[in-house]
Amino acid sequence: MHELSLMENVVGILRTSAAENKIKKISRIQLVVGKLTMAVPEALQFAFEVFKEEDLFKDAALEIKEEPVQGECKECRHTFAIKDFEFLCPSCSSPQVKLVGGRELYIEFYEGD
Amino acid sequence: MVKVRLAAPVLQQNEEAARENRISFQKHGIFVLNLMSSPGSGKTSTLERTIEHLAGSLNLAVIEGDIYTTRDAERIEKRGAPVVQINTAGSCHLDARMIKPALEDFDLGKLDLLIIENVGNLVCPAEFDLGEDARAVVLSVTEGSDKPMKYPLIFRQAQVVLINKMDLLPYTDCDLPLLEKELKSINPELELFQISARENTGFSPWLEWLKKQVKIKKQTADQTS
Numbered sequence: 001m002h003e004l005s006l007m008e009n010v011v012g013i014l015r016t017s018a019a020e021n022k023i024k025k026i027s028r029i030q031l032v033v034g035k036l037t038m039a040v041p042e043a044l045q046f047a048f049e050v051f052k053e054e055d056l057f058k059d060a061a062l063e064i065k066e067e068p069v070q071g072e073c074k075e076c077r078h079t080f081a082i083k084d085f086e087f088l089c090p091s092c093s094s095p096q097v098k099l100v101g102g103r104e105l106y107i108e109f110y111e112g113d
Numbered sequence: 114m115v116k117v118r119l120a121a122p123v124l125q126q127n128e129e130a131a132r133e134n135r136i137s138f139q140k141h142g143i144f145v146l147n148l149m150s151s152p153g154s155g156k157t158s159t160l161e162r163t164i165e166h167l168a169g170s171l172n173l174a175v176i177e178g179d180i181y182t183t184r185d186a187e188r189i190e191k192r193g194a195p196v197v198q199i200n201t202a203g204s205c206h207l208d209a210r211m212i213k214p215a216l217e218d219f220d221l222g223k224l225d226l227l228i229i230e231n232v233g234n235l236v237c238p239a240e241f242d243l244g245e246d247a248r249a250v251v252l253s254v255t256e257g258s259d260k261p262m263k264y265p266l267i268f269r270q271a272q273v274v275l276i277n278k279m280d281l282l283p284y285t286d287c288d289l290p291l292l293e294k295e296l297k298s299i300n301p302e303l304e305l306f307q308i309s310a311r312e313n314t315g316f317s318p319w320l321e322w323l324k325k326q327v328k329i330k331k332q333t334a335d336q337t338s
Contacts, residue, residue, distance in 0.1 A: 038237065
């Protein structure tokens with residue numbers, strides 16, 4: 001259950017940015033979460049509810065965009081989707097795979113007035 | 114209505130704190146290990162044995178992360194290593210900001226190796242960089258061979274897996290070759306060591322690995338200073 005501390009970071013970033021941009025109410029937040037972070041979208045939504053007592057977030061909808069786990073072969077440069085956490089190039093069978101997607105965890109944008 | 118594009122990493126603050134910790138470790142040439150596992154895998158017992166073996170050859174200190182109690186710190190203290198306990202009071206992981214104040218209690222100039230024992234949990238600690246040089250996971254055979262595939266991130270991020278409770282292997286259904294194969298498929302560069310903390314067996318290759326890392330860290334610190 002580290003989703004609560006992740007959401008604390010999210011609302012912290014949003015509070016600062018909203019103050020800078022003179023935004024009083026946030027209506028929409030887009031969060032990008034890779035499938036190889038251990039953050040569960042449902043748990044993030046649940047954790048966000050805690051912060052909804054705050055005026056800034058009262059009417060905010062949290063949208064979570066999930067990104068697939070992707071690898072790039074260091075030998076043949078082939079890019080592919082990693083299934084079942086098997087880090088093996090499907091093209092040349094090399095185990096030298098660099099993780100290029102799936103570890104995303106960032107706020108893409110938010111909207112408000 | 115205004116749309117604000119941020120592309121702001123959620124863990125930015127943690128990453129900044131981790132960077133500061135890393136600079137301080139680099140300055141003193143200390144090799145820092147983040148030791149992780151599920152509760153009850155034998156993390157503290159492995160650490161106790163490691164301290165015993167390294168006494169006299171390396172100056173080692175420990176940060177103990179637990180949700181509650183100072184029991185682990187008391188165990189470590191008995192082995193003669195300087196130790197600081199962090200109680201996270203409910204939080205399921207250590208983060209980089211918790212480490213910084215704990216460092217003030219050590220004489221960093223005298224240390225070769227700092228081991229941070231994380232909160233027992235295979236999920237959350239994997240997400241938080243503490244500023245360490247390497248990550249080791251203790252995985253006991255009694256937990257079953259399916260754990261790497263169920264909790265891949267922690268094994269993908271680690272450099273070492275210590276397979277513990279090898280003395281109990283005959284009494285479990287753990288498929289050791291399968292376990293090792295799946296660990297290597299998640300992370301082909303993993304170093305695997307089979308140990309029994311209870312029986313004090315299998316420690317030599319692990320200790321050699323640690324000593325080598327400490328030596329490399331010292332050399333890079335000497336070059337930068």
